[in-house]
Amino acid sequence: MKTTEHNSQPTANSLLFEDVVMQYEYDIQGNLIYVKDPYDRIVFNYRYNLQQAALFTNHIDSGISRVIPDATGKPIEGSDAKDARTLASYDVMQRPVYGWAQNNSNDNLRMVMYSRYGEEATNPITNNLLGKPWEQYDEAGKVEMPDYDFKGNPVTKIRKVISDATLKTELDNYIPFLIDWTNLPDILDGFDYETSNEYDALNRVTRLTLPINVDALRxxxxxxxxxxxxxxxxxxxxxxxxxxxxxxxxxxxxxxxxxxxxxxxxxxxxxxxxxxxxxxxxxxxxxxxxxxxxxxxxxxxxxxxxxNYDLVGNILNIISKVNDCGITGTSDGADKLNRAFTYDPLYRLLSATGRESDTQNQNDYLYADAPIPGSPNATNVRAYTRQYNYDKLGNIQKMQQTASGNSFTRNFTYNPGVNTLQKVDTGGGSLIQDFTYDATGNQLTAGSTRV
Structure with missing residues (x-):
């Protein structure tokens, strides 16, 4: 099966009016087997079991991921392209009880989740705990819900966090803290962050009492x-x-x-x-x-x-009318600002107008849209127009700003064969920033900064 998006308004750039053709193939049961993008690349590839659950997924950017379900279809094991792995187990009522994870092949398999349910509590009937989550250990600490109302709404929630001493030990050694609840180690802070709720007959919260603050008040x-x-x-x-x-x-x-x-x-x-x-x-x-x-x-x-909108709902204009919202010396004056937007027939943003501070230029900062100090009044701003170009997938290729004293161009280059951004450079080719990714497409670094 094919879908075609057609740009009906050709311009000097041939890429802007080429058809965007996506291809899809299904098996005899109607399961999606693969997806091809306009460059004839297979961007998704799936494999299924007899229950029509996707066991294997291969994505152009994030690589191969696998899932193994149990007999009821719930996932019990998963893995991805960077050798991260997850395991899960369930009780006889098919509720999740244990969860294990490892970040990569060099990491140990750690218990990152453990849940207990109301049947294990001391007074499950009195506190309406039967069948309800009671305690859960997660990567932030522990959450306890000791009681529910008769309609099943949680009345009290108590959060305990990992103690500062535990976190400091890891940080002092310049290693990340990785939780492992095997044998339930004593690593929780002694303070309880208790939240209480009251409800009306329609189960809406009518009173929310927050945890105790620094003034010992709730x-x-x-x-x-x-x-x-x-x-x-x-x-x-x-x-x-x-x-x-x-x-x-x-x-x-x-x-x-x-x-x-x-x-x-x-x-x-x-x-x-x-x-x-x-x-x-x-x-x-x-x-x-x-x-x-x-x-x-x-x-x-x-x-x-x-x-103002076009027929499909894209915003064409945002017109502001308050003191000092505009640009002194323009036709609209200091108390009016008309921000205009145009789109191509595929509804991608082509141009945008607005105002920016004229006290500092983009050369002082990595990105032109980074926050910069300045006086935000009509006499210390200037108008700008930004134009955008895209490839057939919608990845931005170029952003060009035109403004008095602050015109610049940004080119965006992507890694070969995938859609991850490789670098951003100026119109003259000078590198501004490059990026690296792991095997699953997660960004690792931006220039010399680790994400």
């Missing part, structure tokens, strides 16, 4: 719901962080009033239901009987964005 979050079941208010330690949330008949948010007296309103298209405008400003609140009125204050606008 803060509370109290959500309130409207008649339709949607979130309406949020209180944190008797302070209203969210005063009101209103919705339309479709369930989309129309208004949210925050405890800091900032209100955001939303407008949607009546037919497509897409967001057309969002506006944030200070408000005053008045109540008469059961009616609460929220009125905005003139001259307190904090956010005002309009959105």
């Amino acid at each position: 803060n509370e979050i109290i959500p309130t719901y409207n008649r339709a079941g949607a979130l309406e208010k949020v209180m944190y330690d008797n302070t209203e962080y969210v005063t009101e949330i209103a919705y339309n008949a479709k369930g989309q948010r129309l208004l949210i009033a925050f405890g800091n007296n900032i209100m955001t309103r939303y407008v949607y298209d009546n037919q497509s239901f897409r967001l057309l405008r969002q506006r944030s400003e200070k408000f005053t609140q008045a109540q008469q009987g059961n009616t609460i009125t929220y009125s905005y204050e003139n001259g307190t606008n904090r956010q005002d964005d309009e959105f």
Whole structure:
């Protein structure tokens, strides 16, 4: 089977209007056997057992992975291209109990997960623990859920973490800490991070009590719901962080009033239901009987964005109208910014306009979009336009920025035969950064920095 995406608007770049053809092959049972990309490379290859479970997967970037299921179809062993391995075991009720893992062939097989269920607890019936997870040891420590309500909702959750002394021993020797719960070693910190929940009849959380803080207090979050079941208010330690949330008949948010007296309103298209405008400003609140009125204050606008879309929903323009959001000296002025976006017929971003700080240029930083200090007002910014080119798979090939005093080009090169990024260089060919990966396609280094 083939699928073809056709770019119907040819340009000077022939790659932009070549057909993107994907090929798929299935076996007699309808299982996907392989996928070929537009360069006629097999990017996925699958093998199945008689239960139609995929036992073997070969991916162009991540290599070969294998899964061995048990008689009921649950995975009991898995491996990947870097010789990482996982094992799992289940109890008689087919619940996961043990999990083992090793990162590679040089690593020992370690128990990284151990679960106990309510039947092993002291008072399983009293605390509604029958059939429920009770204790779980994982790579962060231990989670205990000592009690549930009669509907099966967890009432209390206690988290214990790995002790600082245990972690420090490994770090002092410059080796990563790898958990192994075999024989349940005593490596947990003595402090309990306890979280408590209360629920209503619809199983919604009505009170969330957080773990004890540095002031020896347990803060509370109290959500309130409207008649339709949607979130309406949020209180944190008797302070209203969210005063009101209103919705339309479709369930989309129309208004949210925050405890800091900032209100955001939303407008949607009546037919497509897409967001057309969002506006944030200070408000005053008045109540008469059961009616609460929220009125905005003139001259307190904090956010005002309009959105335009094409027929398939791609954003064409984001028009902002607040003080100092624009660029001084442009036709829109200092208090308006029109960010425009164009796409090719395959809906890939071709160009984008916006503003950036003009106090420092991209040459001072590895990437042009890295955060740089500057005064974010209309007199210390400049306009820019960025254009993007892609290959037939959608991998970005070039990003070119045009801006007064800060124009540059970034070329992206990929490793032969795969889709992993090899390097980024300037338009003149000077290397900016290169990348390395392991056998499964995970990024290992970016330049001289280890990920």
